[in-house]
Amino acid sequence: VQLVESGGGSVQAGGSLRLSCAVSGYRFRNCLGWTRQVPGKEREGVAVIYTGGGSTFYADSVKGRFTISQDNAKNTVYLQMDSLKPEDTAMYYCAAVAVSYAGNCASRVLKPDFDYWGQGTQVTVSS
Numbered sequence: 309v310q311l312v313e314s315g316g317g318s319v320q321a322g323g324s325l326r327l328s329c330a331v332s333g334y335r336f337r338n339c340l341g342w343t344r345q346v347p348g349k350e351r352e353g354v355a356v357i358y359t360g361g362g363s364t365f366y367a368d369s370v371k372g373r374f375t376i377s378q379d380n381a382k383n384t385v386y387l388q389m390d391s392l393k394p395e396d397t398a399m400y401y402c403a404a405v406a407v408s409y410a411g412n413c414a415s416r417v418l419k420p421d422f423d424y425w426g427q428g429t430q431v432t433v434s435s
């Protein structure tokens with residue numbers, strides 16, 4: 309599985325960005341997510357989507373501001389980020405894993421345990 313992110317950049321607080329993750333390669337992975345990492349800190353889960361039924365789950369810090377979605381025809385997962393804050397500044401990574409049910413996907417928000425990762429895209433939010 310290959311994951312290629314795009315859409316990062318610099319924006320002022322209150323602005324919006326949309327990240328894209330193009331998924332390719334034939335290995336079954338039904339839990340796709342976005343994580344982020346700031347230098348010196350652990351990687352944290354941001355949002356995941358269980359592709360089996362479309363269920364989505366979010367970290368409390370982004371709930372109501374970020375939206376994860378998928379376009380099956382394009383094999384792409386998106387992260388729409390609105391009302392951005394300076395604390396959202398991080399390297400954002402797309403990730404994938406195979407799970408047995410939606411709850412197992414949801415748990416990846418708290419513990420981002422995936423087995424495929426993209427190269428990351430930087431998001432910088434200035435105050």
